[in-house]
Amino acid sequence: MTGAAVIPLPQAGAQAASAAQAHRIAGSVQFQGLGKTYTSSAGEVQALQDIDLEIQPGEIFGIIGRSGAGKSSLLRSINRLEQPTEGRVLVDGEDIAGLGEAGLIRLRRRIGMIFQHFNLLSAKTVRENVALPLRIAGVQQAEAAARVAEVLRLVGLEGKEDTYPSRLSGGQKQRVGIARALVMRPEILLCDEATSALDPETTLSILRLLRDINRRLGLTVVLITHEMSVIREICHRVVVLERGRVAEMGPVWQVFTRPQHAATQALLAPLTRALPEDLSARLHDRAEPGDLQVIELPFAGEAAPDLAVLAPGLRLVQAQVDPIQGHAVGRLVVLAPQGFDPATLSAKARRLGHVAAND
Numbered sequence: 001m002t003g004a005a006v007i008p009l010p011q012a013g014a015q016a017a018s019a020a021q022a023h024r025i026a027g028s029v030q031f032q033g034l035g036k037t038y039t040s041s042a043g044e045v046q047a048l049q050d051i052d053l054e055i056q057p058g059e060i061f062g063i064i065g066r067s068g069a070g071k072s073s074l075l076r077s078i079n080r081l082e083q084p085t086e087g088r089v090l091v092d093g094e095d096i097a098g099l100g101e102a103g104l105i106r107l108r109r110r111i112g113m114i115f116q117h118f119n120l121l122s123a124k125t126v127r128e129n130v131a132l133p134l135r136i137a138g139v140q141q142a143e144a145a146a147r148v149a150e151v152l153r154l155v156g157l158e159g160k161e162d163t164y165p166s167r168l169s170g171g172q173k174q175r176v177g178i179a180r181a182l183v184m185r186p187e188i189l190l191c192d193e194a195t196s197a198l199d200p201e202t203t204l205s206i207l208r209l210l211r212d213i214n215r216r217l218g219l220t221v222v223l224i225t226h227e228m229s230v231i232r233e234i235c236h237r238v239v240v241l242e243r244g245r246v247a248e249m250g251p252v253w254q255v256f257t258r259p260q261h262a263a264t265q266a267l268l269a270p271l272t273r274a275l276p277e278d279l280s281a282r283l284h285d286r287a288e289p290g291d292l293q294v295i296e297l298p299f300a301g302e303a304a305p306d307l308a309v310l311a312p313g314l315r316l317v318q319a320q321v322d323p324i325q326g327h328a329v330g331r332l333v334v335l336a337p338q339g340f341d342p343a344t345l346s347a348k349a350r351r352l353g354h355v356a357a358n359d
């Protein structure tokens with residue numbers, strides 16, 4: 001479904017997130033020295049090594065990395081769909097390795113999960129799909145009906161109760177998946193490439209729904225993705241995995257503005273617009289008489305760039321600035337006469353090369 005229903009928020013923005021965090025103590029996850037080695041006929045694969053990190057209650061935490069980096073293994077260790085071979089996973093301070101069968105069922109009721117391919121039962125209606133966890137848990141029919149209605153309203157699927165999944169769009173199917181995950185009132189929501197099968201517009205509507213749910217309900221959201229644009233859209237913090245290890249971790253705006261690891265830089269590359277084609281084709285390293293300098297001016301500030309920084313005589317040829325967590329992140333590219341010192345613009349400004357002035 002595109003043009004998603006907008007959920008009225010009790011409070012807006014970061015304030016709501018912090019208010020939710022203040023009231024919620026449940027929903028934390030700690031990984032301590034976590035390791036996972038798969039043993040198969042093909043030999044051993046070390047999928048995770050020495051993972052030490054903590055996910056805070058109420059935050060939207062992104063796990064990103066290239067294919068095979070260990071994202072699924074890490075996510076699935078939170079509800080013990082994968083058993084670590086080393087270290088511990090603590091949910092709300094409790095080591096989940098020690099849980100017996102009943103304890104594990106209770107844990108999984110506290111942790112909802114949504115999937116790339118939705119995992120809906122095709123022979124059941126929207127209502128029946130969403131009600132399934134309640135039926136399994138033995139929740140009384142009247143209570144179950146009220147809770148199903150509540151979550152379907154929350155995800156914007158009122159009126160679709162009696163529809164079968166085959167009659168739904170991808171976005172609507174994922175909304176059913178989200179409703180089914182929320183109906184047990186979990187404290188943590190795990191999202192396994194939840195938008196990878198969706199078009200960009202639907203992806204955005206699902207990400208906004210997840211962000212609204214996080215703000216309204218204050219639940220912790222842990223998502224895995226291979227797209228930095230997903231991380232930029234909704235996450236508070238992100239960990240970048242590379243070959244089963246933590247490459248880097250931090251607030252999203254920081255990782256976007258100062259990526260330390262080559263893996264992060266590679267993941268960010270598709271989001272950085274290349275120079276305009278005609279400009280990059282003409283770019284050369286050594287200045288010829290009368291050439292103009294091509295200067296890149298990166299931004300990572302609290303406020304959007306003040307164009308007064310552009311001195312007279314400079315020509316703006318490209319600009320890309322996105323707000324990420326209250327920081328304006330991006331770059332300007334300008335043409336400047338020879339002899340102009342890029343450092344007068346900013347300490348971070350750098351010369352990319354030169355182009356002929358009369359081109």
Ligand SMILES: Nc1ncnc2c1ncn2[C@@H]1O[C@H](COP(=O)(O)OP(=O)(O)OP(=O)(O)O)[C@@H](O)[C@H]1O
Pocket residue numbers: 038039040045046047065066067068069070071072073074226
């Ligand atoms: N059941 C398994 N048996 C053997 N090896 C496995 C198993 N599951 C995962 N692996 C291997 O462990 C490594 C990490 O896999 P994982 O699925 O956690 O990575 P990922 O980052 O989620 O990858 P992708 O983005 O491709 O889904 C990979 O090398 C993978 O081939």
